[in-house]
Amino acid sequence: MRSEALGVLRERDPVTKAVATRDLHARACEGLLPCRPERSLDEPAGLPGRPERPELVDPRGLGRRSMQSPQGRAVLLHALAHIEFNAINLALDAVWRFAAMPAAFYLDWLKVASEEAHHFSLLTARLADSGHVYGDFPAHDGLWDMCERTRGDVLARMALVPRTLEARGLDASPPIRARLQQAGDHESAAILDVILRDEIGHVLIGNRWFRYLCDREALDPHATYARLATQYHAPRLRGPFNFEARRDAGFDEAELAALAGLDAGQAAPAADQTKPEGTREPDVTSTASTSTR
Numbered sequence: 541m542r543s544e545a546l547g548v549l550r551e552r553d554p555v556t557k558a559v560a561t562r563d564l565h566a567r568a569c570e571g572l573l574p575c576r577p578e579r580s581l582d583e584p585a586g587l588p589g590r591p592e593r594p595e596l597v598d599p600r601g602l603g604r605r606s607m608q609s610p611q612g613r614a615v616l617l618h619a620l621a622h623i624e625f626n627a628i629n630l631a632l633d634a635v636w637r638f639a640a641m642p643a644a645f646y647l648d649w650l651k652v653a654s655e656e657a658h659h660f661s662l663l664t665a666r667l668a669d670s671g672h673v674y675g676d677f678p679a680h681d682g683l684w685d686m687c688e689r690t691r692g693d694v695l696a697r698m699a700l701v702p703r704t705l706e707a708r709g710l711d712a713s714p715p716i717r718a719r720l721q722q723a724g725d726h727e728s729a730a731i732l733d734v735i736l737r738d739e740i741g742h743v744l745i746g747n748r749w750f751r752y753l754c755d756r757e758a759l760d761p762h763a764t765y766a767r768l769a770t771q772y773h774a775p776r777l778r779g780p781f782n783f784e785a786r787r788d789a790g791f792d793e794a795e796l797a798a799l800a801g802l803d804a805g806q807a808a809p810a811a812d813q814t815k816p817e818g819t820r821e822p823d824v825t826s827t828a829s830t831s832t833r
């Protein structure tokens with residue numbers, strides 16, 4: 541299972557990768573793939589496999605477009621598809637890279653990879669409706685960047701990828717969905733509903749394994765998260781937060797209260813919030829950007 545996950549991670553063609561990921565998960569669920577947690581696999585060069593396009597640029601170079609125009613919505617769908625493409629890679633990476641975890645850990649991340657592949661397919665199919673394909677617009681590499689930084693530490697990976705970056709997606713999703721709905725793009729809004737529902741599950745899986753590792757090493761989860769966020773330069777958390785989704789995703793009341801304090805402290809100075817409703821564009825790049833510090 542783990543060496544096949546590495547093989548799919550190396551696949552460069554996004555459509556082939558998405559299909560192979562779904563297939564790998566299906567075979568794992570049928571019990572057709574042995575899982576050998578004790579095995580350490582050597583890292584090949586050139587991870588992850590990805591196509592020549594999209595061109596990867598600095599996140600600050602990516603402009604925002606109005607969602608009222610079809611072109612603006614295509615840019616948004618492309619940005620989201622790129623996040624999902626990276627998310628497939630991140631989940632597959634957790635399967636092959638980290639040895640000595642319980643078998644359920646590998647199955648969980650294969651399930652996540654499979655759902656990310658589904659999200660990628662939904663978004664690229666919708667993108668095709670506007671005459672575009674994945675690769676047509678530039679993108680940034682914030683998600684994979686955090687994957688690289690946490691390559692040697694499964695605890696940091698769980699803390700900073702699902703519990704930080706994917707959790708940002710829970711916050712970012714409702715305003716984006718609302719804007720799509722407002723623009724009359726109900727099909728894209730419906731895709732965002734599927735993604736949000738599944739992403740709660742991904743963050744829940746991240747929380748489960750983060751707590752498991754904290755328990756195993758007798759670490760306090762709150763202090764450990766704060767330490768890892770500093771050590772690995774996690775992006776600064778910014779409200780507004782989706783408390784309901786975060787609660788469903790397994791954050792505890794102390795963590796939610798800390799975010800509520802952050803939210804209150806940030807409400808006044810946040811420039812975006814001084815704009816009247818209807819002129820703000822959601823920042824999809826913040827979902828994955830690690831350059832906010």
Ligand SMILES: [Fe+2]
Pocket residue numbers: 624627655656659735739
């Ligand atoms: Fe996703």
Ligand SMILES: [Fe+2]
Pocket residue numbers: 627652656706738739742
């Ligand atoms: Fe996800």
